[in-house]
Amino acid sequence: MNIPFLDNWRRKHAGIQATPLATAVGGEQEGVTELLSECELLRVRAGQSGLRLDDSPGSLDELDQLPPRWRDDPEEMPWLGNDAGLYLGTVIVRTVPGALWHIWPGGHPVVRLASGREIQVVEAGLEWAVTGTPELAQVYAEAAEA
Template identity: 40%
Template sequence: MAVFGPSGFDEPQNLAELLHRHERLASWLAADGRALRHDRAGVAEVDSLLDGWRDDREIGPMVGNEVGPYLGCVVVDAVPEAHWSVRPNGQPVVSVAGQELNVIEIVARRLDTGHPRLPDVLDGATERR
């Protein structure tokens, strides 16, 4: 995933507004009778569904680019100092206590290896404050 566009994406608030849209993820959850929540329990619920989504022919190719921004938004919401930024290559990352969380890469690794669990990523970010 990359974010390119007119000036303004370098402003964390503008980037947050762009990346805070999770309609596709919300619809996947709704199809399973669940609601999208922006808290630790919601992240745990999404994590529990990742393997099934990964193996779904329709959802699988999109899951990393949908869940990564969601995870990043929850981190930004949970950690007062956290904010979105964009690398020169257009990749959005979350900055927390001087470190970058590449949430797209984290979710890709979770899909490939089963680790790290997404709630653990959120917990680690909240501990960095």
């Protein structure tokens, strides 16, 4: 998918290193994971559909199957997408060995895998909320393979 403003953002941020999130906020990685895993809006909407989010890879597949009712509310959609990205990151950090939260200058959280590859989980969550792709379970599968 060609999204011009993302190309500009990537060029602008090329070479800028992310900082471990726990270091950036002065806390422990598990505390940061707890903070970012709240995803209250997503958990409420999933619960209304009978889905309990248990921070497992299987819950991502179940989220992918939900009818996208949030698309009916343009004000809620970006918030839900942000939560979906943070939830995706939480599942990756909790289940993929060596995955950690990092923060870009300006407060942008990403997940860095043991390989050094960074996953823009918030962007993936926003795209998922708007279009349904990439599927959250697919992003997770790619992270688990890396």
